[in-house]
Amino acid sequence: MAAGARGADELVRVLATAHAQPFCTGRYGRGVLAGLHWALGHPVPAPITAAASPPGEPHRDRLRSEADAALSELLGHDGRTVPLDYARGVYEALAWSCGHREDPPATAGP
16 A cells, blocks of 8 residues: 555556546646656656655655645745646645545646
8 A cells, every 4th residue: 555645556546547648748747647656656756856765655754745845846935946837746646645635636637
């Protein structure tokens, strides 16, 4: 099971839906995909901070920390290091993964 509030099976289901949609070519969609892949423990750097993670699924605190980094990007607290739409996709994926949102990220894109 994923370290967040959602189970790995839920993340895999939403990831499959996201890959099946044409939205994954836009920045928002790429952010959603990056967040979900990272939350599932795929060997990719964290989508906002680019921090390397130990093998396996990130711990709940790490998920929240990365979601907070995405939110900080959205709010422009420290300037932007990634495109706004990408940050929004990452944030929506990770906030949902952590249980902070009821609905999964939009798979049709904004």
